[in-house]
Amino acid sequence: MTVATANDEGTAFDRRLIVPMVLGSVLNPINSSMIAVALVPIGSALGALPSETAWLVSALYLATATGQPVVGKLVDRYGPRNLYLAGSALVGIAGVLGLLAPNLGVLIVSRVLLGLGTCAGYPAAMYLIRSESRRTGKDSPGGVLTALAVSAQTIIVIGPTFGGLLIGLGGWRSIFAVNIPLAVACVVFGLLRLPRFTGEAPTTRLDFLGIGLFAGTLTALMLYLMDPALNDLWLLAVMALCAAGFAWRELRVTDPFLDLRVFGGNGPLIATYVRALLAQTASYAILYGFTQWLEAGRGLSASHAGLVLLPMSLFAIVISTVTGRQKAYRPKLIVGGVGQLVVSVLMLTLNAGSPLWLPVLVTLICGLPQGLNNLANQNALYYQADPSRIGAASGLLRTFSYLGAMVSSAATGIYFKHGADTAGLHGLAIFLIVVAVLMLILVLADRSLSRVGSNSPS
Template identity: 30%
Template structure:
């Protein structure tokens, strides 16, 4: 790899790591934000919801838009947006403005994730596979060390540092990207000039994006508001019905439009692919319920400091990183199913261990559950991707990948919703045990799904 290629890799890597880093660092700051703003967990969880809703919408939209606007331009714009959001978030006068900054940050970092891999595929003509694997390390590594970094920053500064720490990464990425990423293809620029705004919005499926966003946000507001107040008011009921209506219109629209935001027709056409995505939703629900729930439990119930919480959470990331290459070799020999079954068993054992925790359990014992979930995440990272490739025809590889990412974000949002509802806005030892029991049941369902699908496949052969 020559110097220019190395510079391109570093600039893209520094940019794309910002999305997983910022989605994971916040996990150890939830308890601190509750104290600062005087909010319960349900209200503060919007700092998680807002980021993932924005990412779920922005990444596929920006991926499409890059064909019109240009990938280099999208990447550089994403860096500018991320810089502005990270600079302004610490100055937020209230929690509402912090949520706005978080949404802007999510959109900016999603712009880089959406085009980062494409930039490497287009401009790295030698050792492309190695280059893509390096980018995967940037993404998985950032997600793995995020809670530890967040814990260190909270220990020595305060929650504002979680945003400020992005600034040197953004600046370095921008300077390198400006020099190393080649200009966009002039032919693409000419094609962009021929498409009207109306055609562009139709091609981007602006109607579908709007209906999807309104439906998802309205339903979350209705559920969380009802849970927080303890009663179903007329306003909450109306908001929930609005969300259901918007999602119903969204589904109808997606089946009719020529360029859907989420191609639902693919699910009907490829049932095996549908099951992969359903399983991926469940996998992410289980993993992120632990990922976001455990730090708040440790800090609010067991009174563990942010730094030591980050240290404990590092177990999760390190086990995940260690398991991934082993999973790759195993899956190459045996296919994804055995690894996915073992992953589900580990999640079941880890969830069961969480359900046994009480106020006298040694804090360090949570490392056992974290190790089980970390290894399972490493197996799932490779195994679910392999299952996706195995069950999606080559001609819809791009569509299948987009649906896969949507399933990831849906599972993440459901995990936060589950945690908020079970905890009733305030973490307690009893609430965390209930969460552990629910996760145990869901993990057992995941085992059944993997074994059932394996039998169905053998029967079909």
């Protein structure tokens, strides 16, 4: 399958693709991060507990964790243009629904639509990068992958600050409304710049049964994680049955939704997926849990809480930009893991009377793992994945990232079950120490990281 671009005769990366690639890939991060400072205002306005507003986080990630590899598979089969345009349009619709939502239930529906709509941007971008590499006969510029990662990372870390400013200016509904102009921009640039698919349409049917079993596995797991209890263990049984059925199906169908035989034989790629899960568990626990404590436990407004996170944003941007072109992925991940461990330990020292410089210091140090971990994992995947399955592989990377976000959301709901107080923050910190230690063990044990990127992809 090939994609024709406007400069087919050239040998340089078509830089007209960069704007729609970046715009599409940041739609999910901006909606993931802005909601962090909106959970408390939304809960106050709609009379919802933290365990209930946590569904605004989980609903988006459940939809996206399921949808990303599905859309990635479709991108591999049919090219990125139409899926990118359809997803962007759905984001705009979700923005309108969130702006007008009368209750929490409708807001959750809006977040589900946002999750589905933002599925196309990242797999489409990774597909285009790999496609341009094939067209030009050489590896895509390191700066392109770095721009993609840094833009998403930048949005993640400045999202709470930006969201806090929006809430201060127009209330919490403004973080939904901002999706409307973003979606319009994506549609316009997508129509003008994305190439049309010129390959042959596949003759095999899409594996709908496999997709359904995959979705059932994730849904049952998330429902249990939201409120773990002995009388809900049946959800884990459902998850196990769906997972077993999914594995049985994918190992036997001609054109599987996810070719488990390929992934099963690629240990380094699987390790990257697990690292992404652990990194995002820690990252989003900070964004959601720590931010809620700043507002409810430390008494800051949404705008001020966003400003406290600003040092993390600035430091992460600097770190990502400076290290983005370097292929020393293992040292990056070691430093990122150590940084996350330090942050988690410092969280244990916080209380309602802590001087403001202490939470600012926590967010500053947090910029280190924020700027290193996601970038290193994304770039490692680019070299580890099968080029013909780059859309599905990159979509699955996001799936594992969103699983981490789901775990962090569940942990936040558990520790903040009765409110975002200091005791809950300390419990969350101990949980994050365990996550950071597991991350470091996994990185130190993976010697293959030292060889990633030493050869250009074919």
